[in-house]
Amino acid sequence: MHPPLAVDIDGTLTDDARALDPRVVDPLRSWPAPVVVATGKALPYPVGLCEFLGLPVRVIAENGGATYLADDDDLTFHGDREAARAVVEAYRDAGYDLGWGAVDLVNRWRETEVAVNVDQPLDPLRDVAERRGMRVFDTGYAYHVTTPDVDKGVALRSVAERLDYDPAQFAAVGDSENDAGMLDVAGTSFAVANADEAAKAAAGDVTEGSFADGFLEALDRIRGAR
Template identity: 55%
Template sequence: MVPPLVLDIDGTMTLPDDSIDPRFFEVLPAWDAPVVVATGKSFPYPVALCHFMYLEQNVVAENGGIVLAREQVTKNGDAAAARRVAEAYREAGYDLGWGPADLTNRWRETELAVARDQPLGPLEEIAAEHGLEVVDTGYAYHVKSPGVEKGRGLKSVARLLDRDPEEFVAIGDSENDVSTFGVAGESYAVANADAKAARAADVVLEQSYSEGTLAVLDDLRRRG
């Protein structure tokens, strides 16, 4: 029997060019256990990914800010405070960094994402004034409520799926995956992982990006 999975998207299911590795469209629908997609992206992204992969929609989005399993949606985090941070950051003369359409935040419900080429220090100061914190995922600066994490989201999903969180195998690459690694029973960081994720994982893989993740899944199938 294969174990349930909790998989990050960016840097974990993607190729170096940020596209989803097409092999997952064959591997994951055939996985004979729940698959949870856990990401810092806004809610529609992982929901759509599950839809097009024909996967049950088990989702931890916005770094744990919003969770979906068994058709139940749970929101965490102070969305109003995140909007106030965005307003104050702009008033201070800075920009969120995503252009006029801002597709990164357009559908975000519980937090704020700021491009990593924008000033971090002022963002952290403004976030702290509103009782929020900033997490660097390697892809964006995420302004979120303290205590809202992917690991907490995994606990919620596992409860809805009648599973123990320690049954899950987690694979990720970023600081925001550290809490997931602490909740799952077995954890892997791909070779391109940041230092915090690498320290927190049970195993740091030799392969990067999707190659590392697919190698773990192949090994889990063999063991099962």
């Protein structure tokens, strides 16, 4: 029997240029248990991914700040976007920028957090966030200013309950510090080889392959364990 699956997008389902690897499509579509797409991206991205892949929409977005399940048609939000905005405004006042250009599509649809481009200085952002009781996730693709008690692990516990599973029944695959909570909560978890140290420390195992190669390897190992 296959376990339900929670999987990150960037760095896990993609190649090193952040393009979705086409080899992940069929394995995701054919997985015989619920698949939850768990990402730091704003809600429209994982919803769109599920729609285009033909998967039931089951998503964790914004590092746990937003969850939606087609099963119960319930959209929930956790976190304090106004507090996150206050952090980035103080960051701007100190002479820094979010780094997304004139049209900020990265934050356009965010409901619970704010993301800053990794080209911008991280230490001053973390300093401002800590002074205001907020947290910064460095995903390798963006710096996410979010509420400390919100992460993918907390969201996975909620999603599992709504799907009538124990979180320990889930298998999870990810690559970044924002996946660490999810990898820790899941009963079976893999960090792909390109993962950062936080993800590797939280995961039960680390794949030999990187990016989508690692994800496909993880699925093979999950199947083999059943």
